[in-house]
Amino acid sequence: MRDTGARTWLYLFTKSSGIGTQRKTLGAWPKFNKKAAREAxxxxxxxxxxxxxxxxxxxxATAGC
Structure with missing residues (x-):
């Protein structure tokens, strides 16, 4: 949850190299409900x-910009 009140579903993971935890943004709540977030x-x-x-x-995709 952000200071603005916006909420976002995240997936936290560690790559096999084990260098820290990373996160992937799955989508904004309520557009992504719990079921959609679990599938993602x-x-x-x-x-x-x-x-x-x-x-x-x-x-x-951003490297080519």
């Missing part, structure tokens, strides 16, 4: 298990 976190957890950081696609 399950997908992100699968990416972590496969060794792909859930934020890599986001970082790759």
């Amino acid at each position: 976190s399950t997908i992100a957890a699968g990416e972590v298990i496969r060794g792909v950081a859930p934020n890599e696609d986001k970082r790759g």
Whole structure:
């Protein structure tokens, strides 16, 4: 929850390198309800298990700017 009152669903994870905890923003509440947030976190957890950081696609898109 932010100071403005906005709420956002987050998925916290640690990559296999174990260097700190990272987070992936899943979506803003109430647009993303609890069910949608759980589904998105399950997908992100699968990416972590496969060794792909859930934020890599986001970082790759901004690197070309």
